[in-house]
Amino acid sequence: MNDKAPAGTAQRAYNDLHEHIAALDEAGLLTTIDEPINKDTEMHPLVRWQFRGGIPEPERKAFLFNNVTDSRGRKYDIPVVVGALAANPEIYRIGMGVDALDQIGPRWDHALGNPVQPTVVETAPVQEIVLQGDEVKGEGKGLDALPIPISTPGFDVAPYFTAATWITKDPDDGVQNMGVYRGNLKAPDRVAVMMLITLSAGGYYHWKKYQERGEKMPVAIILGCPPVVEYTGPQKVKMGVDELSVAGGLAGGPVNVVKAKTVDLLVPAEAQVVVEGLIDNEYLEPEGPFGESHGYVALEEYNLVMEVTAITRRKNAVISSIISQVTPSESSVIKRVAYEPMFLSHLRDTLSIKGVKKVSMHEPLTNLRRVVFVQFERGVPRTEIWRALYGISALQPAVGKYCIAIDEDIDPESGDAVFWAMSYRANPALDVQILKHRARGHGPVLQGVDSDSTMLIDATLKADMPPVALPKKEYMEHAKELWEKLGLPPLKPESPWYGYSLGDWNDDWDLAAKRAAEGDYLRNGERTAQLKRKLEDPQIPIRDVLGDDFFDKD
Ligand SMILES: Cc1cc2nc3c(=O)[nH]c(=O)nc-3n(C[C@H](O)[C@H](O)[C@H](O)COP(=O)(O)O)c2cc1C
Numbered sequence: 001m002n003d004k005a006p007a008g009t010a011q012r013a014y015n016d017l018h019e020h021i022a023a024l025d026e027a028g029l030l031t032t033i034d035e036p037i038n039k040d041t042e043m044h045p046l047v048r049w050q051f052r053g054g055i056p057e058p059e060r061k062a063f064l065f066n067n068v069t070d071s072r073g074r075k076y077d078i079p080v081v082v083g084a085l086a087a088n089p090e091i092y093r094i095g096m097g098v099d100a101l102d103q104i105g106p107r108w109d110h111a112l113g114n115p116v117q118p119t120v121v122e123t124a125p126v127q128e129i130v131l132q133g134d135e136v137k138g139e140g141k142g143l144d145a146l147p148i149p150i151s152t153p154g155f156d157v158a159p160y161f162t163a164a165t166w167i168t169k170d171p172d173d174g175v176q177n178m179g180v181y182r183g184n185l186k187a188p189d190r191v192a193v194m195m196l197i198t199l200s201a202g203g204y205y206h207w208k209k210y211q212e213r214g215e216k217m218p219v220a221i222i223l224g225c226p227p228v229v230e231y232t233g234p235q236k237v238k239m240g241v242d243e244l245s246v247a248g249g250l251a252g253g254p255v256n257v258v259k260a261k262t263v264d265l266l267v268p269a270e271a272q273v274v275v276e277g278l279i280d281n282e283y284l285e286p287e288g289p290f291g292e293s294h295g296y297v298a299l300e301e302y303n304l305v306m307e308v309t310a311i312t313r314r315k316n317a318v319i320s321s322i323i324s325q326v327t328p329s330e331s332s333v334i335k336r337v338a339y340e341p342m343f344l345s346h347l348r349d350t351l352s353i354k355g356v357k358k359v360s361m362h363e364p365l366t367n368l369r370r371v372v373f374v375q376f377e378r379g380v381p382r383t384e385i386w387r388a389l390y391g392i393s394a395l396q397p398a399v400g401k402y403c404i405a406i407d408e409d410i411d412p413e414s415g416d417a418v419f420w421a422m423s424y425r426a427n428p429a430l431d432v433q434i435l436k437h438r439a440r441g442h443g444p445v446l447q448g449v450d451s452d453s454t455m456l457i458d459a460t461l462k463a464d465m466p467p468v469a470l471p472k473k474e475y476m477e478h479a480k481e482l483w484e485k486l487g488l489p490p491l492k493p494e495s496p497w498y499g500y501s502l503g504d505w506n507d508d509w510d511l512a513a514k515r516a517a518e519g520d521y522l523r524n525g526e527r528t529a530q531l532k533r534k535l536e537d538p539q540i541p542i543r544d545v546l547g548d549d550f551f552d553k554d
Helices: 017-026 043-052 089-096 101-113 202-213 227-232 243-251 330-350 382-394 415-425 473-485 507-517 521-529 542-546
Strands: 030-033 062-065 080-082 129-132 164-169 176-180 183-187 190-193 217-223 256-259 266-268 273-279 285-287 301-313 319-321 356-361 371-376 402-407 432-438 452-458
Touching (some): 017 062, 017 089, 043 062, 043 080, 089 101, 089 227, 101 243, 101 330, 164 202, 176 227, 176 243, 190 273, 202 217, 217 266, 227 243, 371 382, 382 402, 382 452, 507 521
Parallel strands (some): 030 062, 080 319, 371 402
Antiparallel strands (some): 062 080, 129 301, 164 217, 183 190, 190 301, 217 273, 273 301, 285 301, 356 371, 432 452
16 A cells, blocks of 8 residues: 655545556556547547457556547547556556455455545645636536547447546435446536436435425536546445445545535545536436447436536546446446455355355446356355355346356356356256346346346256366376477467366276276276176166166275
8 A cells, every 4th residue: 555645635545547547557558649539539449449359358458548639620638548447457456556356355345344434635636727607618618628538439429428426415414425427418517417226326316305305416526536436436335335435445544535616525636627516406308329338329318417517627637438338348347346246245244155156247248237157166055056146136136137156167257168057057947046026227128028037047066977078187288288399379278178077986987097098998898898787778877787886895
């Protein structure tokens, strides 16, 4: 953990966005583009190739655009960074300030259980420039002066806030909420926002309270948060807990906050830009179309609309934009690394299910929430496996349309391996349950149905099975050395790449296989000659003829 304190702020234990970008550069995880790039037509399509062009996940980088232009030929004084939060888990790890990927989960567990209240400071970098009144109205001013990209040119109706963290406050108890919500730029001083009712967006619940009171809702949109703050926005933190205090838990020290200029809210002092304003309590406005994280275009619908009252920013502001839409994307990585440990901890620590090894959310194209795998060590009672399947499907309304229990030897990242488990380790009549009345969640509406359902599948081994039919590990390892010595093309081992026992195997067969590998198969023939029997038909298992205990005695 590092101690940093730019002029005007208290000590802090986390990086701001500038420091984070520098850390990515040092780690070789930043591509800097100095030539002019059109934010309306070129920026997101360029970074999109990183996710649709066959580039392996560890090789994905953040892109820093220093020379941002638009389709009206304008230039912007604020650089834009795309992918800097979570183009891959390693980038997220650096943003979290942990030393290894496997520390991300424990860090989340710790932060959720040990929030640290923010520190209020008097002066803040994010208020070096304050624009209000006429300064945020008219073309080329206000939001129109910010380099907000179009995410899905050809379908999106406007530039959209994607990495925007929206802060609202419960008017009853004063507790703030932070959520990442899409924002449709409408005018230099107006933006529409979609706070999903189906995902229980905290901002929406606050708005309902303001609506009942007949008051507009104060809101602050944070662009370019310190990464630990940004990561708490998409995390599902229970209502009534201020995500800024969870960010403090992640950082291991309080987040500095400052009073916003025109609304009664506290905002991160080291943010890059803050847009302050009021969400109307009566009028809604059409919002969209916009390419969404579930992989389809969200069509126009009535949503909340905010009037801008002020924009505050740093002199040297840089802002981030999250690349979302069809998965994998930055949006799915940012959620995945935070959600998987939270679901694992729910099963292991809250429901006390023993033998759960891993929760894995399927990412490519399906977007995490629909297909969830739960991996178990061997020997966990079926009743516990089913408790875990029910538990995983019940924690959040939108997560777990298909929940599949698998064994430790099945790689959840491999669709082939999962189909393999479903094909040989599950009997649909006995090992599948369908549950009705699941919330539809985030995605296009299935025609004519107002709720979805869940399929739970137990694809774990129910009894011992014969070994996986690949050469034993030592033969495959030796062959790999040989392969490399022969200068054959480089290998990328795919699981399973060697054979192993699944329980139904014995010392006699093992010895016979060893003899064969040593060139002594004739002795195996001598053994079976002793065991000849007169039988009516072939294909009768040896244990059915000689008895179950034959091998024990042998
Ligand atoms: C890039 C990105 C965009 C998102 N857009 C929205 C959105 O437009 N509306 C929404 O309700 N949730 C959206 N989410 C999901 C929420 O951020 C997430 O559900 C979060 O938990 C909301 O916080 P809350 O529970 O405090 O409201 C988005 C997440 C990411 C990573």
